[in-house]
Amino acid sequence: MDILYFAWVRERIGLPKEKIETKAETVSQLVHELRAREERYEVAFSDLSALRVALDQELSDFDAPLTGVREVAFFPPMTGG
Amino acid sequence: MDILYFAWVRERIGLPKEKIETKAETVSQLVHELRAREERYEVAFSDLSALRVALDQELSDFDAPLTGVREVAFFPPMTGG
Amino acid sequence: MKISVQKEPFDLGAEANAFADGDMSNGAIVTFTGVVRDLAHGDLDVMEIEHYPGMTEKALNKIASEAQERWSLGDVLVIHRHGRLAPGDQIMMVATASPHRKDAFEAAEFLMDYLKSRAPFWKKEFTGKSADWVAAKDEDEVALNRW
Amino acid sequence: MKISVQKEPFDLGAEANAFADGDMSNGAIVTFTGVVRDLAHGDLDVMEIEHYPGMTEKALNKIASEAQERWSLGDVLVIHRHGRLAPGDQIMMVATASPHRKDAFEAAEFLMDYLKSRAPFWKKEFTGKSADWVAAKDEDEVALNRW
Numbered sequence: 001m002d003i004l005y006f007a008w009v010r011e012r013i014g015l016p017k018e019k020i021e022t023k024a025e026t027v028s029q030l031v032h033e034l035r036a037r038e039e040r041y042e043v044a045f046s047d048l049s050a051l052r053v054a055l056d057q058e059l060s061d062f063d064a065p066l067t068g069v070r071e072v073a074f075f076p077p078m079t080g081g
Numbered sequence: 082m083d084i085l086y087f088a089w090v091r092e093r094i095g096l097p098k099e100k101i102e103t104k105a106e107t108v109s110q111l112v113h114e115l116r117a118r119e120e121r122y123e124v125a126f127s128d129l130s131a132l133r134v135a136l137d138q139e140l141s142d143f144d145a146p147l148t149g150v151r152e153v154a155f156f157p158p159m160t161g162g
Numbered sequence: 163m164k165i166s167v168q169k170e171p172f173d174l175g176a177e178a179n180a181f182a183d184g185d186m187s188n189g190a191i192v193t194f195t196g197v198v199r200d201l202a203h204g205d206l207d208v209m210e211i212e213h214y215p216g217m218t219e220k221a222l223n224k225i226a227s228e229a230q231e232r233w234s235l236g237d238v239l240v241i242h243r244h245g246r247l248a249p250g251d252q253i254m255m256v257a258t259a260s261p262h263r264k265d266a267f268e269a270a271e272f273l274m275d276y277l278k279s280r281a282p283f284w285k286k287e288f289t290g291k292s293a294d295w296v297a298a299k300d301e302d303e304v305a306l307n308r309w
Numbered sequence: 310m311k312i313s314v315q316k317e318p319f320d321l322g323a324e325a326n327a328f329a330d331g332d333m334s335n336g337a338i339v340t341f342t343g344v345v346r347d348l349a350h351g352d353l354d355v356m357e358i359e360h361y362p363g364m365t366e367k368a369l370n371k372i373a374s375e376a377q378e379r380w381s382l383g384d385v386l387v388i389h390r391h392g393r394l395a396p397g398d399q400i401m402m403v404a405t406a407s408p409h410r411k412d413a414f415e416a417a418e419f420l421m422d423y424l425k426s427r428a429p430f431w432k433k434e435f436t437g438k439s440a441d442w443v444a445a446k447d448e449d450e451v452a453l454n455r456w
Binding site (some may be wrong): 173174175176177178179182186187188190191192193194195196197198199249250252261262263266267270271274283305 | 320321322323324325326329333334335336338339340341342343344345346388396397399408410411413414417418421452
């Protein structure tokens with residue numbers, strides 16, 4: 001599964017993209033796994049209300065299932081326009 | 082006093098502008114005078130709700146006094162934009 | 163503030179660029195452009211726009227000044243043509259600049275609503291078989307209640 | 310419908326003219342242009358806009374299609390830049406065409422409100438002494454409730 005990070009999430013974790021093997025069934029479980037890895041993940045994911053998630057390039061929720069998902073992206077609230 | 086007519090008011094009366102001498106104290110009195118002149122005026126002023134009036138190039142009302150006014154214009158509701 | 167009442171065509175792109183270049187400090191720029199269209203019968207040849215020279219300029223200045231008082235605006239542009247126009251011709255445009263997109267949008271809508279029924283222009287439509295003055299729309303009068 | 314996510318500057322005037330020329334049957338054309346501004350501190354050097362290639366185009370297409378479903382629209386244009394921009398640079402523009410001015414205005418406001426907080430762009434401001442990600446504004450989230 002491809003995990004992408006944008007904006008300050010990318011900066012805190014220190015990379016824009018990584019491939020991971022996971023058995024997580026939901027976004028929340030995936031976040032739990034990532035947080036357990038290293039402090040930089042723990043810091044980046046410490047406040048989920050400050051984060052948004054997209055599954056296969058569609059905005060989604062932290063409860064959403066990961067079944068069939070190939071690309072997960074984490075980023076702060078968007079500031080377009 | 083200069084009297085100006087625009088759009089179908091101009092067409093019905095048959096001229097864009099005329100100078101008149103009047104003792105009318107309000108727009109209504111002036112309209113009354115004009116209507117008494119000839120049938121084309123009578124027709125043009127038959128429905129005041131379909132007309133607007135400007136005094137010295139400011140939108141006004143049919144009750145408004147004519148004191149000091151040099152230019153009166155009659156026209157249908159505007160259709161700009 | 164630029165107000166122009168003119169017979170000549172204007173270049174939307176050139177006007178929009180000049181307006182934007184003249185106002186670098188405002189993050190939001192809105193333009194509205196009106197185009198002669200033939201909705202009613204499909205056989206419009208010419209639209210003739212009559213106006214009240216002198217009063218037109220005063221009315222447009224007043225409308226634009228009122229917009230600048232009511233919203234946080236940088237520059238304001240109003241161009242309105244008169245004379246003979248064909249379907250597809252651009253009749254008029256307004257442009258507003260503001261630090262806030264909401265102000266730029268609202269001010270442009272306000273300008274348009276007032277132009278529609280408070281600026282002394284009258285449109286006459288010529289088709290092959292008729293020539294009719296365009297009637298003012300109730301909805302345009304109602305639109306003013308918003309402001 | 311034209312959607313463009315690009316690093317290069319765009320020419321507001323040329324885009325507005327091309328948009329207007331491509332849509333002669335709609336009487337009302339609205340454009341919105343966003344310009345990099347330096348409201349916060351007066352010392353902005355550069356704004357860097359990051360985006361999510363692939364998702365950005367999808368999100369913009371979805372927003373524009375939804376506008377076309379909700380309002381009576383002719384063409385719709387969305388251009389959004391990414392990369393490094395300086396104060397005064399144009400970031401993005403939208404354009405809408407409709408038979409009715411109300412539809413053209415509302416659709417443009419809708420596009421802007423959704424672009425602000427539903428299209429995957431993130432802005433970082435660089436000054437002489439700091440580099441900060443621009444925080445999303447509550448008011449931009451609230452603006453979506455209107456639609």
